[in-house]
Amino acid sequence: MENSFNLSTISNEYNMLMTSLHISVSKHLLNDDFQVIWANRFFYDKTGYTKEEYDQNFHGSVRLYFSSAPEEYQAIEKAVKDALTANQRGYDAVCKMPRKDGSSIWIRFIGTFTNESIDGVPVIYVVYTDVNDLVNARTKVEKEHSKSQNMLRKELQTMECLKRIYGCMDMAEYMDDILYIIGTFLEAERAYMFEINDTKMDCIYEWCRADIVPQMDYCQRMDIKLLEPWYEEFCQGKSIVIPNADALKEENTYTFEVLHKQGIHSMVLSPIVMHDQLTGFIGADNSNVELLMNTSMMETLSYFIGISIEKSELNDKLIYHSFYDELTGAFNRNKYLQDIEKLCQSDSFTSLGVVYMDINGLKDINDHMGHKFGDQILIEGAEMLKKAFPAGDIYRLGGDEFVVLINGIGQSTLEDQVVNLKHYILLSTNCKGAVGSIWTDKVTDIDSKISEADELMYKDKMDFYRKNPTSNRYRFHNDTILQFSDKSKLEEEIAEGRFEVYLQPKVDFNRHIIGGEALIRYHDHQGKLIMPNDFINYLENARGIHYIDFFVFETVCKLLEKWKKENLLLKPVSVNFSRYTLRIPEYIEMLNAIWERYDVDKSLLEIEIIENDENYDNDFLISIIDKIKKAGFAISIDDFGSRYSNMALFINADLNTLKVDKRLMDDIDHNKRSQMLISSLVQICHSLHMRLIAEGVENEKQFSILQELGCDGVQGFLISRPVQIEQYENLFLK
Missing domain, CATH: 3.30.450.20 (PAS domain)
Structure with missing residues (x-):
């Protein structure tokens, strides 16, 4: 109980x-x-x-x-x-x-x-x-397991396809393999790729099962009307699955008849869309219906095929831009240097004609007629060269300078063609050029002969400016200036002290000096002071500018050493270098050779480069900046914002100072956009540990605004005009 x-x-x-x-x-x-x-x-x-x-x-x-x-x-x-x-x-x-x-x-x-x-x-x-949910989930998992096996196989096949796509630059190298993988995975009879051009489409690649008759020849210039039922979805990047083509018989008779004629019962199509345009598609016919319904493999491959095509097109463009001048269609400097190297190493060299041509007065044309008109002159010059030297390779080396290399030409033929070129120049209303040419049959003479042709062209240019003394570009082309093309005479003028270095201060907003800029002046034989705008361009064209650049640099080195010994205030001094000097292969070695002769800290020597020069390509500019910095010198970009605004320099170049062009100062007191631009530049510079100096400051209003905007310093007539060295020392260093 x-x-x-x-x-x-x-x-x-x-x-x-x-x-x-x-x-x-x-x-x-x-x-x-x-x-x-x-x-x-x-x-x-x-x-x-x-x-x-x-x-x-x-x-x-x-x-x-x-x-x-x-x-x-x-x-x-x-x-x-x-x-x-x-x-x-x-x-x-x-x-x-x-x-x-x-x-x-x-x-x-x-x-x-x-x-x-x-x-x-x-x-x-x-x-x-x-446990209903649990069992149902388990059942679902088991069902999905078999699917996942197919998915895994599909992913492996897709990855294999992607490896093929990214392992080749040419579609022809991988497309047959891709279609084979698609066809065998989908258990299809055919797999293919079509290209669409306007209203027609062409089968450009095809894979067929061994027992299937190829259809590529039949599938050419097909009417895009065939895609009409799905065209809108296609353009949106969506795949089309047709498990039973007979369903098209009533509503899309045309499409049904084409498919029926080819024996297509089912199909899957995935579009190739590039730049928002339908450019083609890949597809497969008569596949396993269960496999057919999962379009992710096809969509993935069509997407990456489109990317591959874009990459190939981009690569073609990069190759083109690496070796061609976009404006004129002529080869560029890179191609020129490459071809010269090949010529020097050639075993089949017989003879070579070299022609240099420089467009006269291009800077005047750009200044007064606009760069668009100047571009047309360059294009006309290139066309003249192509017409005069049909078998020649035409190169635009930069700016207004062209060179033609004609391999295997006879000397008399070259002379005749040069006469033709000069005749074309004579007949042209706008395009006037100086020409120099030379012929050689010795491979060892190539470099010297090219230099000789260059010299002859500049003699021709000197004759042009003697005959055109009213040119704005060379309005002081008296015989003294013109003889600067003689390098020995130029060195003599430097030795006689006719070139003088002036200095202009840079100050902070307490008006304390933070540095200076070295500028060149020339005293002619009549005692007249000639400003650099009147001879620098001529010296550049005469390839003598590097003598002046290195003279100024050495003068600054001497001054800094002198100031150090005299216990004067030591602040950095910037020296401008021409694009021609910067392109000298031994430029850095020449800088160091001068510097080593003086007891001067490299941080006090600032190399100033003009940013707005169209003759600089970006890679070269960044490369030379990197070399200057690695050599230990400071680097400054001058005239920023005057025409070009190369923001890539901020990202890729290690700069010390950015100097904003005077033209941004002209209306800064009432132009809010200029103020906003400078404010933004200040922020960028400071975040990258750079100084921003404003050039061309001429009044107190500009000074105050720049102070409010956070600039680091100013340079301009408000503070001081460029002055002689002794005056600079007395005013700013003592």
Whole structure:
């Protein structure tokens, strides 16, 4: 009696606990019907029946309850019998439990055998857990597993295709392999690529299964109308899947007839879209329908094929720009240097004609007629050269300078063609050029002969300016200036002290000196002071400017050493260098050779380069800046903003100072855009640890505005005009 009370109490407590935990639980007799003795309300909720309905319909028999799903009941019976046979404490089974509404849910049955019995029949407790979501998820996973195997194979095939695409620059090298992989993976009869041009499309690559007749010849100049049903989706980059081509028969008769004629029952097409334009597509015919529906492989490949085509086109453009002058279509300096090297190493050299031509007065034309007109003059000059030397290679070396190399030409033929060129120049209204030519039959003479042709051209140019003394570019072309083309005479003028270095200060906004700029002046034989604008360009064209540049540099080195010995204030001095000097291969070595003769800190020597020179290509400019910095000298960019604004310099070049061009100062007191630009430049410079100096400051209003904008310093007539060295020392260093 006591044991019965304890069992009953424990049973009640168990039931209460399960109910309070919202756990489905029932108590059964371990007989053939698995008779329900008691169950909590959560058990009945699982069945969809109330307790009364369950008892009325099934009389507590689990076997009868599972009559609509006998196989599920058999699974429970087997689990119970196996557990008893194995002398286990309970059983664990998962099966579908039918519900009142005709549905079924997956339930986990966890039964526990007890020592309790009723009329000698053992009692078992069962806990029910809804595992419907879990089982469905598992079933889904199993279904997806087979799909994932295909997906994995597809991804591996796609990766293999991408390797082929990115391993080759030429589409012809990889496209056959790509189509083979697409065709075999999709179990297709054909795979192909079409190119679209206007209203027509052409099959340009095709793969066919061994037993299939190729269709490429038939698929040429096909009407784009064939794509009409899907054209809009195609242009949006969407793939088209046609599992059954017969479905097109009613609505798209034309498309159906074309497909039917080729024996196409199903197909998948993926567009190639470049620059928002439909340029082609890849496709496959008569594939495995299940594989056909997954278009990601085709879409991935069509996308990367488009990128590959764009990359190839870009590479072609880069090659073109590496070797061609975009304005005139002539070769550029890079190509010229490459070809000269090849000529010097050639085993088949017979003879060479070299022609130099320089457009006269191009700077005047640009200044007064505009650069657009000047560009037309350059184009006309290039066309003259092409016409005069049909077998020659034409190069634009930069600015107004052209050279022609004619390999294997006879001397008399060269002379005749040069006469023709000069005749074209004579007949031209606008394009006037100086010409120099030379012929050689010795490969060892190439470099010297090219230099000789260059010299002859500049003699011709000197004759032009003698005959045209009113040219604005060379308005001081008296005989003294013209003879600067003679290098020995130029060195003599320098030695006689006719060239003098002036200095102009740079100051901060407390008007304390922070540096200076060295500028050149020339005293002619009549005692007249000639400003650099009147002779620098001529010296550049005569290839004598480097004598002046290095003279100024050495003068500055001497001054800095002198100031150091005299305990004067030491501040950096900048020296301007022409583009021609910068292009001397030994430029850095020549700088160092001068510097080594003086006791001067390199940080006090600032090399100033003009940013707005169209003759600099960006790579060269960044390269020379890098070399100057590595040599230990400071570097400054001059005239920033006057015409070009090379922001790439900020990113790729290690600069010390940026000097804003005077033209931005002219209206800064009322031009808010100029102020905003300078404010932005100040922020960029400071974030990159650079100083920003404003040139051409002429009044207090400009000075105040620049101070408010955060500039580091100014240079201009407000502070001082360029002055002679002694005056500079007295005013600013003592």
